[in-house]
Amino acid sequence: MSFMPVILWSDALVFLLLAAGVASAWYIRRHEHLLLPWRRVGKSSVALVSLLVLSLFLLTGLLDTLHFRVALPQTNGAEKVYSPEVLSVFDKLVTPLRTHNEKTYSEPFALTLYAKESMTDAQGNIVREYPRLRYGGVHLADASQRGADVLQRGLFGGLAGLAIAALLVSLAKRRIRQRAVFAAILIVAPVIGAFLNLASVYHVLGTDKVGQDVLYLSLKSIRTGLIIGTVTTLVTLPLALFLGTAAGYFRGWVDDVIQYLYTVLSSIPSVLLIAAAVLMMQVTIDTHPQWFDTAASRADLRLVFLCLILGVTSWTGLCRLLRGETLKLREMEYIQAAQSFGVSSVRILARHIMPNVMHIVLISLVMDFSALVLAEAVLSYVGVGVDPSMISFGTMINAARLEMGREPMVWWALASAFGFMLVLVLAANLFADAVRDAFDPRLNRTELGA
Amino acid sequence: MIAYLIRRILYAVPILIGVNLLTFALFFVVNTPDDMARMQLGIKRVTPEAIEKWKQQRGYDKPLLVNRAANGTNKFTETIFWRKSAGMFVFDFGYSDDERSISREITARMWPSLAIALPTFLVGLFVYVSFALLMTLFRATALDMAGVALCVLLMSVSSLFYIIGGQFLVSKLWNLVPISGYAGGTDSFKFVVLPIVIGVMGGIGSSSRWYRTIFLEEIGKDYVRTARAKGLSELRVLFTHVLKNAMIPILTGVVVVIPLLFMGSLLTESFFGIPGLGSYTIDAINAQDFSIVRAMVFLGSVLYIVGLILTDISYTLVDPRVRLQ
Numbered sequence: 030m031s032f033m034p035v036i037l038w039s040d041a042l043v044f045l046l047l048a049a050g051v052a053s054a055w056y057i058r059r060h061e062h063l064l065l066p067w068r069r070v071g072k073s074s075v076a077l078v079s080l081l082v083l084s085l086f087l088l089t090g091l092l093d094t095l096h097f098r099v100a101l102p103q104t105n106g107a108e109k110v111y112s113p114e115v116l117s118v119f120d121k122l123v124t125p126l127r128t129h130n131e132k133t134y135s136e137p138f139a140l141t142l143y144a145k146e147s148m149t150d151a152q153g154n155i156v157r158e159y160p161r162l163r164y165g166g167v168h169l170a171d172a173s174q175r176g177a178d179v180l181q182r183g184l185f186g187g188l189a190g191l192a193i194a195a196l197l198v199s200l201a202k203r204r205i206r207q208r209a210v211f212a213a214i215l216i217v218a219p220v221i222g223a224f225l226n227l228a229s230v231y232h233v234l235g236t237d238k239v240g241q242d243v244l245y246l247s248l249k250s251i252r253t254g255l256i257i258g259t260v261t262t263l264v265t266l267p268l269a270l271f272l273g274t275a276a277g278y279f280r281g282w283v284d285d286v287i288q289y290l291y292t293v294l295s296s297i298p299s300v301l302l303i304a305a306a307v308l309m310m311q312v313t314i315d316t317h318p319q320w321f322d323t324a325a326s327r328a329d330l331r332l333v334f335l336c337l338i339l340g341v342t343s344w345t346g347l348c349r350l351l352r353g354e355t356l357k358l359r360e361m362e363y364i365q366a367a368q369s370f371g372v373s374s375v376r377i378l379a380r381h382i383m384p385n386v387m388h389i390v391l392i393s394l395v396m397d398f399s400a401l402v403l404a405e406a407v408l409s410y411v412g413v414g415v416d417p418s419m420i421s422f423g424t425m426i427n428a429a430r431l432e433m434g435r436e437p438m439v440w441w442a443l444a445s446a447f448g449f450m451l452v453l454v455l456a457a458n459l460f461a462d463a464v465r466d467a468f469d470p471r472l473n474r475t476e477l478g479a
Numbered sequence: 480m481i482a483y484l485i486r487r488i489l490y491a492v493p494i495l496i497g498v499n500l501l502t503f504a505l506f507f508v509v510n511t512p513d514d515m516a517r518m519q520l521g522i523k524r525v526t527p528e529a530i531e532k533w534k535q536q537r538g539y540d541k542p543l544l545v546n547r548a549a550n551g552t553n554k555f556t557e558t559i560f561w562r563k564s565a566g567m568f569v570f571d572f573g574y575s576d577d578e579r580s581i582s583r584e585i586t587a588r589m590w591p592s593l594a595i596a597l598p599t600f601l602v603g604l605f606v607y608v609s610f611a612l613l614m615t616l617f618r619a620t621a622l623d624m625a626g627v628a629l630c631v632l633l634m635s636v637s638s639l640f641y642i643i644g645g646q647f648l649v650s651k652l653w654n655l656v657p658i659s660g661y662a663g664g665t666d667s668f669k670f671v672v673l674p675i676v677i678g679v680m681g682g683i684g685s686s687s688r689w690y691r692t693i694f695l696e697e698i699g700k701d702y703v704r705t706a707r708a709k710g711l712s713e714l715r716v717l718f719t720h721v722l723k724n725a726m727i728p729i730l731t732g733v734v735v736v737i738p739l740l741f742m743g744s745l746l747t748e749s750f751f752g753i754p755g756l757g758s759y760t761i762d763a764i765n766a767q768d769f770s771i772v773r774a775m776v777f778l779g780s781v782l783y784i785v786g787l788i789l790t791d792i793s794y795t796l797v798d799p800r801v802r803l804q
Contacts, residue, residue: 293497298779300745304764305505305772312510312518399635406637411745412765426639433647447640455635462631 033111035096037329042260042336043094066388069467074209076463079456081213085221086251086453093119093252096325115325119252123245125229129164131240134432137441138179138231140166165232182230183223190222191215235441238428243442246420247449253421254453257336257405258398264340265397269347270390274382276348277355278374287352291345299342300411306338307413328416335408335415339401347393354386388468395461399454406450422446480795480802484788491784495568498780502773503564512539512559515769519576537576537770538562563770572774576766581774584759591661592743592755595671599678600740603686604733606679611690612717615698627688634684642750645677659752674751678744693728697721726797734793735786742779 036044057063070076095118098111120127134143141159148158161167169175197218198211205211224244227233234243276287294302314320314331321327358364359382367377402422408414409423410430417424429442516533517525534540539559546557555561566573572581614626650658656669697703698721706716743757752758756775763771794801 289493289497292494293501293780296494296780296783297498297501297776298739298742298783301760301772301776301779304760305502305776308764308767308769308772309505309509311767312514315518316510316514403637406639407746410639411749411761422637426637426643430639430643433643433651438647443643447637450637451635451640454637455632458631458635 031100031109032097033100035098035115035325037096037115037326038333039256039260039329039336040094040096042263042333043091043256046259046263047091066467070463073463073466074207075459077205077207077210078213079459079463081210081217082452082456083460085217086255086456089119089248090252090255092122093117093249095119098323113323115323119248123228123248125164126242126245126248129232129242131162131165131232131236132160133236133238133240134439135162135165135232135236135240137233137235137243138166138175138227139235140169140172140175143439162232165236166230168230179227179231182226186223186226187219188222189226190219193222194218234445237425237442238432243425243445246425246442247422247445249420250422250425250446250449251453253332253415253419254402254405254450256332257339257415258401258457260333260336261340261343261397261401262394264337265344265347266390266394268340268344269351270383270386272344273348273351274355274378274386277352278359278378278382280356284352287348291348294342295345297342300408302342303338303408304411304413306341307335307408310334310338324418328419331416332419339404343397343401347390350389350393351386354389355382358382358385388470392461392465392468395457395464399457399461402450402454402457406446422450484792487788487791491788494784495777495781498777499564499567502776503560506769506773507543507559507563515539519767563773567774567777572777573770575763575771576768581771585756585774585778588754588756588759589741589743590755591753592748592757593741594667595674595678595747595751595753595755596740596743598671598675599744600736602675603679603682607683607686608690608722608729610683610687611694612722614687614691615694615721616713616717618695618698627691630684630688630691632684633680634688636684638681638746641677641681642746645673645680646750649673659750661751661753670751670753674747674753678747689732690725690729693725694721697725700724723797727794730793730797731790734790735783737789738782738785739779741782742775 057067096115097117098113098115101110101112103109132142135141136143139162141161144159145157146160147155148160150156150158166175166178169178194214194217197214201210201214224233228242228244232242232244234247237243237246272287272290276284310331314327321330364377364381367381372380405414405421406423406426409421410427414423415421425442425446429439429446432439432442512534513530516530516539520529520533531540541557541559541562544555544558544560546554549557563573570582572585575581575584610626614623617623617626646658649655650673656673659670661667661670694717698717702724703716703720706720707713711720741756742760743753743755745757745761747753748755748757749761759771760775762768763775
């Protein structure tokens with residue numbers, strides 16, 4: 030089966046970010062003074078555990094970023110035609126989850142649908158019954174066997190996970206000393222193993238209104254959340270860094286102009302500015318349908334625009350911080366020495382100022398990440414978030430919210446969206462705290478040097 | 480001080496002009512009124528006549544900035560910019576798409592917004608500061624650590640969860656208050672109490688942690704040591720000395736949002752069906768009523784600037800060393 034790789038806009042930006050991340054990691058590795066604060070991060074077991082969780086999310090997101098289109102079975106001699114559906118490597122890995130669609134809602138581990146339907150029984154009478162699911166638990170004869178089966182499969186998967194975890198721990202033992210990390214691996218791996226083993230025959234987190242597996246939706250949402258949280262950085266970082274340091278260093282009219290710019294932007298309540306910008310973007314997208322060849326590329330461009338807009342509304346805080354710090358730095362002796370040697374302003378900014386404000390940039394970026402992930406859900410609820418066809422925590426919550434009034438309640442979609450979001454944001458928050466503690470020079474440290 | 484205030488208000492003018500130009504560019508230049516008409520009337524099968532009619536009804540059939548066909552000052556007043564944007568400086572917001580006066584809607588709807596937002600703000604401030612003071616009192620003990628951990632956990636939960644969870648638990652399961660709705664007068668209590676509690680809950684994590692850092696920064700200063708050396712109890716030190724001195728950083732974040740309370744909260748109001756400005760904005764966003772969104776953007780920035788000025792004034796009230804000149 031042949032396929033055509035597809036690089037959506039957001040994919041390209043993710044690859045760009047990844048390249049930048051790898052490059053800076055490589056650069057930091059070779060400079061001991063830059064490595065020092067990261068060593069401090071590495072000493073915190075909370076940071077390492079949250080990093081472990083974050084990297085699992087990141088892995089899912091990255092696999093979900095490698096997109097392609099499968100070639101349709103072709104008739105003889107005809108030109109090769111690709112399916113309009115854009116898939117990702119992640120989709121391919123979890124094909125059963127993606128394709129095992131039921132008719133409508135079903136509870137987690139259910140064998141039957143959520144609502145009764147009219148059916149004809151063996152005698153030809155019409156009865157109201159809960160119909161069996163097409164995929165969930167079809168290997169079982171009836172519900173009485175389910176408990177034992179779930180337990181058995183869960184245990185088996187968990188044990189397999191535990192074995193892999195034990196292997197990992199014994200490999201990593203020499204490099205990592207924190208016990209908490211081993212404990213985390215020993216907890217996380219069996220859970221993943223159990224989920225994997227159960228998900229192939231059950232809908233572990235139930236199905237949604239159109240019968241899609243909620244676990245699949247939750248895992249797909251991860252990429253959207255991560256992109257909102259990270260790609261936005263590509264906008265905020267250059268704007269805040271260049272404008273902030275320039276305003277602080279040059280002062281005078283440059284400072285006035287830049288200050289004016291960010292005061293105007295920050296004086297508009299951000300939700301309203303985002304709403305206005307997204308509404309306008311929506312008009313542009315809707316009046317130019319010819320720009321997009323697939324529905325995915327349209328939804329994707331909307332996502333990229335959303336990141337752009339979020340970036341434009343959120344660079345002002347960081348810019349103000351950097352301006353203040355630069356104002357302080359420019360009076361330092363080493364800057365004055367550079368000036369008296371005749372070093373050009375651009376060079377002073379690049380060589381002497383920017384490296385010395387990087388800790389502020391880094392702290393602010395990791396702190397913003399979780400806020401952005403949370404903001405996505407809110408914006409999608411307000412109606413100015415991602416495209417409704419794009420799977421995200423916001424769209425999941427939005428769809429499930431309307432079913433709150435049902436009896437019995439459809440709680441699983443909401444619970445999984447909130448649960449996944451909580452784990453992601455909590456890990457990000459804890460990691461951000463550790464990074465801030467390690468990089469903030471205001472915190473006095475007893476031990477200097479590693 | 481009067482001179483300072485006048486200067487601050489004059490400073491606000493160029494910023495508001497900037498906001499106005501920005502919204503103007505966003506709403507009329509990025510997309511022409513033709514695009515908006517096509518969007519509102521449906522993308523396909525729109526006749527040019529229908530677009531013209533739509534624009535004429537809403538007054539969008541004029542040139543953007545300069546009307547070459549008109550004479551004298553009309554060259555500038557018979558334009559979209561003058562008609563739609565400049566009027567906002569005197570709070571003339573024009574009419575929404577369903578032909579109601581936006582200004583009248585705003586004056587009517589800000590009271591329900593305020594009924595939720597003001598108690599949320601006051602109760603919230605009290606709860607956050609008390610919680611933060613408690614954590615500071617027990618600093619570096621297991622209690623403090625548990626408090627911080629709780630804060631991090633609470634701030635990692637989506638605000639949507641607080642609202643949905645609260646509605647489910649209190650209104651649906653326990654049947655204590657109605658799920659949503661609003662009534663004026665004394666009846667309003669049962670409608671506003673849940674939104675207020677949820678609003679306060681939603682902010683505990685980040686705010687308490689923030690205040691805790693402020694207090695911890697204060698507590699390392701010399702005057703605290705002096706106060707302790709005088710033999711004051713730790714409670715006394717915290718509540719009278721530290722709290723008073725921490726007022727400036729607290730006020731910086733707090734006073735600026737007071738005028739914005741009028742705008743209400745988008746989420747709370749739409750979930751609880753409160754007929755305030757927040758739900759007004761959300762309805763406008765969903766109906767793609769651009770004139771309302773534009774009006775709210777402008778109103779929001781005016782209130783923000785008022786908040787900044789109030790912040791400066793509040794500094795003089797809590798710290799006699801601050802003089803505004």
